[in-house]
Amino acid sequence: MGKLIYMNKKEEGITKRMAEGVNASGLKKGIDFTVVSFVVLDNEFASHSLGGFLGRDSVKLFKNVIGGYRAFAESLVANKEIEAVFETPYPKIEHPVFYKLNEEIDIDLATEIGLGVVLYNGEYMIYNPSNTGNPMDAIAEMFALKVYFQLKHPEEVDEKLKNSFSKFEDMIMTKMIANGKKHINILKNIFKSV
Structure with missing residues (x-):
């Protein structure tokens, strides 16, 4: 319950941006x-x-919100022409993981590319809402995290993501829930510039 997960502390790739993983079981x-x-x-x-x-x-x-995030979110769009507002799904799996980052989390970017964000122990952490417990979900999760960091830090090209992007572009796009074409085009421009 809330136990820290050991993470390989290499100073490369996504691990340099992650402080720790938290076992949310x-x-x-x-x-x-x-x-x-x-x-x-x-x-x-x-x-x-x-x-x-x-x-x-x-x-x-959310800066001054203390509890009631859903009600607050609903109040912000109450008079707008919308069909619905909802939380990103939370996976019903045996061992969910929250990722604490070494930097401020961009909740909107994370949401748009298919990740979720929780507030746990007073800190924002990222999770994978589409995790079903299938081992293949780990690959999609890794790509989502790599895409998140690449979009946040376009000046630091992730060579592994760049080299596999054309092969996995469709999978990456299908995981995005908002502004998918925009984010894919930004990634293409980042990779084209190097």
Whole structure:
């Protein structure tokens, strides 16, 4: 329950941006942690991160919120033309993992590319909402984390992601829930520039 997971502390790739992994087994949603990544479905059925829909940064939106994140998110879009607002799904698997990063998490970017964000012990952490427990989900999770860091740090090209991008572009795109074409084009431009 909330136990730290050992991570190889290499100073390369995504591990240099991760502080630690937390085994979330036994933690209860709404009691031990709160999901703070929200998806807004507009009246044309296009999906957006909460901040993306509002044109604001979710980290800043939630700065002074203490509990009731879902109700707060719903209140922000109450008078807007939307179909729904919902939390990113939380996986019902035996051993979910939260990733604590060495930098501020961009909740909206994480949400748009298919990751989720929780508030646990007063800190934002990333998780994989599409994890079903299938071992292949680990590959998709790794790609999502690599894409997240590449989009946040375009000046530092992840050569392994660059070299495998054309092969896995479709899989990466299918995991994105908002602005997929935009994010894929940004990645292509990053990789083209080197």
